[in-house]
Amino acid sequence: MSAISFQHVSKLYQGARGVLQALKDVSFEIEPGEFFGLLGPNGAGKTTLISILAGLTHATGGQVRVHGYDVVSQYAQARRQLGIVPQELVFDPFFTVREALRIQSGYFGVRRNDDWIDELLANLGLADKANANMRQLSGGMKRRVLVAQALVHRPPVIVLDEPTAGVDVELRQTLWQFIARLNREGHTVLLTTHYLEEAEALCHRIAMLKAGQVVALDRTSALLAGTASTMLQFKTDQALPPALAAQARVTGRIVQIKAHDAAEVESILATLRQAGCKVEDLEIGRADLEDVFLEIMQADAPAQPASPRPARAESVA
Numbered sequence: 001m002s003a004i005s006f007q008h009v010s011k012l013y014q015g016a017r018g019v020l021q022a023l024k025d026v027s028f029e030i031e032p033g034e035f036f037g038l039l040g041p042n043g044a045g046k047t048t049l050i051s052i053l054a055g056l057t058h059a060t061g062g063q064v065r066v067h068g069y070d071v072v073s074q075y076a077q078a079r080r081q082l083g084i085v086p087q088e089l090v091f092d093p094f095f096t097v098r099e100a101l102r103i104q105s106g107y108f109g110v111r112r113n114d115d116w117i118d119e120l121l122a123n124l125g126l127a128d129k130a131n132a133n134m135r136q137l138s139g140g141m142k143r144r145v146l147v148a149q150a151l152v153h154r155p156p157v158i159v160l161d162e163p164t165a166g167v168d169v170e171l172r173q174t175l176w177q178f179i180a181r182l183n184r185e186g187h188t189v190l191l192t193t194h195y196l197e198e199a200e201a202l203c204h205r206i207a208m209l210k211a212g213q214v215v216a217l218d219r220t221s222a223l224l225a226g227t228a229s230t231m232l233q234f235k236t237d238q239a240l241p242p243a244l245a246a247q248a249r250v251t252g253r254i255v256q257i258k259a260h261d262a263a264e265v266e267s268i269l270a271t272l273r274q275a276g277c278k279v280e281d282l283e284i285g286r287a288d289l290e291d292v293f294l295e296i297m298q299a300d301a302p303a304q305p306a307s308p309r310p311a312r313a314e315s316v317a
């Protein structure tokens with residue numbers, strides 16, 4: 001049985017300017033023990049999908065199950081399987097960190113949980129904040145508490161909606177070590193993030209959402225293998241020749257251009273030379289998930305909203 005199953009999920013929001021379709025026929029399954037990434041640009045529908053999973057909002061159509069439990073008709077059983085770290089910082093300012101975690105334990109009917117609470121506090125670098133009031137914490141520390149709250153009832157499925165937004169480098173590493181350990185111990189993880197190097201390093205499989213539709217769904221390694229594999233990077237102060245400008249990614253002085261093979265690398269360098277474009281610090285490397293992501297997002301939108309098939313078919317494991 002899947003850990004999470006999304007079947008033909010759609011979501012319409014009624015707004016002042018009419019109806020917005022935030023999700024269109026989203027279908028995929030996440031297996032127990034997977035570390036799964038859900039990626040997409042701002043507004044793609046990631047948080048909407050997670051809110052439906054968490055029972056915070058209802059789908060307009062389709063079905064969502066957690067370990068077989070329907071998130072609407074079997075809400076309590078489904079919710080118990082889930083530990084959810086929300087994107088928004090929501091907290092009760094009147095409690096200390098430990099009180100907040102005890103209350104959350106009580107909500108799930110877990111008693112005498114202090115050993116696990118202490119382990120969570122230690123692993124998330126919060127041990128010395130246990131008795132601090134929630135309103136005295138910095139933004140990054142509040143996010144750590146949200147992670148601890150999500151894990152307090154030892155849920156088999158952990159859902160993290162941009163858990164590292166606004167979090168310092170040290171906590172990111174601590175957090176990922178801890179989540180990776182929980183995943184090795186058998187917990188399923190569903191992660192959304194805009195830090196694509198995190199997703200590339202951690203996720204076994206990735207789904208990409210664009211305007212509410214799944215446009216890619218595959219193992220991370222297959223997604224990386226399916227793109228132009230070489231990336232040229234250099235610095236220049238000059239304008240690129242028009243033939244290259246269209247395919248280049250420019251960040252200040254840094255230019256990145258994709259190539260499929262060595263012949264294409266040579267041809268790009270020849271074009272630069274012929275145009276008299278002086279390049280410095282030339283590097284030739286492997287394309288990464290960010291390149292794959294941009295390539296997929298810049299491709300044309302999938303043909304029909306109702307298409308049951310993602311733009312990239314899932315490869316067989």
Ligand SMILES: Nc1ncnc2c1ncn2[C@@H]1O[C@H](COP(=O)(O)OP(=O)(O)OP(=O)(O)O)[C@@H](O)[C@H]1O
Pocket residue numbers: 013014015020022040041042043044045046047048049087
């Ligand atoms: N409560 C709501 N009412 C109306 N529209 C909404 C509501 N929540 C989200 N939307 C719209 O639905 C779309 C998807 O939003 P969602 O928050 O799911 O995106 P996201 O992929 O999580 O983006 P981000 O990366 O910025 O977090 C957006 O167009 C958003 O404006």
Ligand SMILES: [Mg+2]
Pocket residue numbers: 046047048087161
């Ligand atoms: Mg979001």
